[in-house]
Amino acid sequence: MLWFWCPRGSWPCKALTLSRSCLRLRKGINILISTPGRLVDHIKSTKNIHFRRMQWLILDEADRILDLGFEKDVTVILNAVNAQCQKRQNVLLSATLSEGVARLADISLHNPVSISVLDKSHDQSNPKDQVTQEVTPPQAADQLGGFAIPESLDQHVALVPSKLRLVCLAAFLLQKGKLEQDQKVIVFFSSCELVEFHYHLFLQTLMNRLRAPAPGQLPSASPQLAFLRLHGNMAQEERTSVFQEFSRSRTGILLCTDVAARGLDLPQVTWIVQYSAPSSPAEYIHRIGRTARIGCHGSSLLILAPSEAEYVNSLAAHKINISEVKMEDILSILAKDDCFKGRKRNHKSHPAGPQEIRERATVLQTVFEDYVHSSERTVSWAKKALQSFIRAYAAYPRELKHIFHVRSLHLGHVAKSFGLRDAPRNLSVSTAKKRRANLKRPGLRKKTQSTHHLSQVLRSEYASGLEALRGGRKAKPSGNLEPENPETTEDSSPSSPPWD
Structure with a gap:
């Protein structure tokens, strides 16, 4: 049984629902491609999934798996696999070897063989070989000092x-x-x-x-x-x-x-x-x-x-x-x-x-x-x-x-x-200006924060909270120049374009 694992977002096809994937598992498969979260769902809820005949476990884009916060899911999956299958080939693939990837390799790999791409600065004693194999634990990219970039x-x-x-x-x-x-x-x-x-x-x-054709020219096809x-x-x-x-x-x-x-x-x-x-x-x-x-x-x-x-x-x-x-x-x-x-x-x-x-x-x-x-x-x-x-x-x-x-x-x-x-x-008013204003009046800021905290405590202890609902809250000014969560910057939702 070949097992391939790629992180969320890197597979361009539409994902199957949990019920449809259960039906596919019952029929039997040779290759399974899954995201960490969906695989954990099957381990917890699908009875007919087992790993006894699994031969390969491949973790693709390992650094991205950690960036997306799947470290706990990886632990759950490895424990479930190790409980049923001890003899298999584990492969961990990553273009960048960070400290998190090295830690993941320590957890998932036993006596690993590190395969890395050679560049011109390495030994040229055997130019036919394109990779080097060392029985050493993977090192982080900072320890290696650089990345492997194609010569072309x-x-x-x-x-x-x-x-x-x-x-x-x-x-x-x-x-x-x-x-x-x-x-x-x-x-x-x-x-x-x-x-x-x-x-x-x-x-x-x-x-x-x-x-638009230039004067005296025919329009382009x-x-x-x-x-x-x-x-x-x-x-x-x-x-x-x-x-x-x-x-x-x-x-x-x-x-x-x-x-x-x-x-x-x-x-x-x-x-x-x-x-x-x-x-x-x-x-x-x-x-x-x-x-x-x-x-x-x-x-x-x-x-x-x-x-x-x-x-x-x-x-x-x-x-x-x-x-x-x-x-x-x-x-x-x-x-x-x-x-x-x-x-x-x-x-x-x-x-x-x-x-x-x-x-x-x-x-x-x-x-x-x-x-x-x-x-x-x-x-x-x-x-x-x-x-x-x-x-x-x-x-x-x-x-x-x-x-x-x-x-x-x-x-x-x-x-x-x-x-x-x-x-x-x-x-909008940038948060930098607000910070400078708060630095000029630090005592007022502390007093405002303590008063707000005290009002929250009193409301939770003695009031029903309906007053806050009747009064409503002031909305945050939209369009801050600095995001509250930088991770959401890349995929911020744009409004409908005016030229559609």
Whole structure:
């Protein structure tokens, strides 16, 4: 009996209900693919499930299993399996070996053989071997000092000012989707709202502008530029349809969150663009792992602001070396597309200089701003996307706060990257201002907290609580710039787009 185990969200098919999976178990199976929670449900409630003839137990994406909080479920499953089956082969798979994964290996594996990918810095005495085997316990990634990256993967970084981020991303996608052939690109964003905003913005601006023929030219039959989106707030059927469509196509651009960073095998992906910087080196590795798979060649591009350049050094500390690409080289592609031509010049054969490139970038930025400001609903949608970006920016871990800090953002320039001409003034009052106000009056804050605590105690002891129900509570102001729970930032629910 072969047992395969993948974490929640990494299997693109629709899950079976508990009753239907019970019927399948009664008929007998050779391969079982399950999430930890569903398997624990069967162990507790299904009588006809047993592990006596099991030969393999495979734990895939072990680090993600721990991140999702399935450590207790793992213990329950291992105890149930060990009670019925002692002789079997256990396999633990993980792209990153953290301390939690090493602890899980100690629990689930006995006398493990560590199999790791070699790079050029290792011994080249036997070049035919692609892996090394050591009878040693797995070590954490911090102890190993780096990650294994395919040699066929080229990594690049571009330092782009905030006000030119949107134009730079659009120019890069135009180059890969329109001017080059057989390019398949995945763009990672930090939240669902950012995915929805950029997806509809590019559809309404880039796609419509490319379909419109230039003066004296015939309309194009079918532009190669095709956009798809994938994030956690989409229905399961829609996500499966997008996954299958992007897998079958030879070209295309997929805008997504980290829901596509793990567990999905998307063939022939040539470029990975990280428009939002990852929160850890492990997340960076998982994102770029969507390309250069099984010996294929691939490339990645990380877009950072000049104030975030130190992030490259933090990646280099984990032996992740990235080469820089100049922003001017990315924007120069606009000189090859007459759709974004500025004022007319006398000499047509004159090569495009920095001034013409800036003019064409201004034309493209104006296209985005004109569409965003075409109605109040599109302006509101852009403001919500901007607010989602700031929330995600405030949720970076503490060790990266000196690189990614909300105070280092120029709100007016960041607003430009969302097609807004000015920095919005009515986002909300940030929690930083509230903290500064509380620091100025610490005694009043303590007095208010103690009074509130005393009123709760008195109400619970002597009152019925109906007074609170009659009076009601004041609602929390919506749209805080900093999230209360950073884990919910990625899949924050976006409202209906105004362009649908």
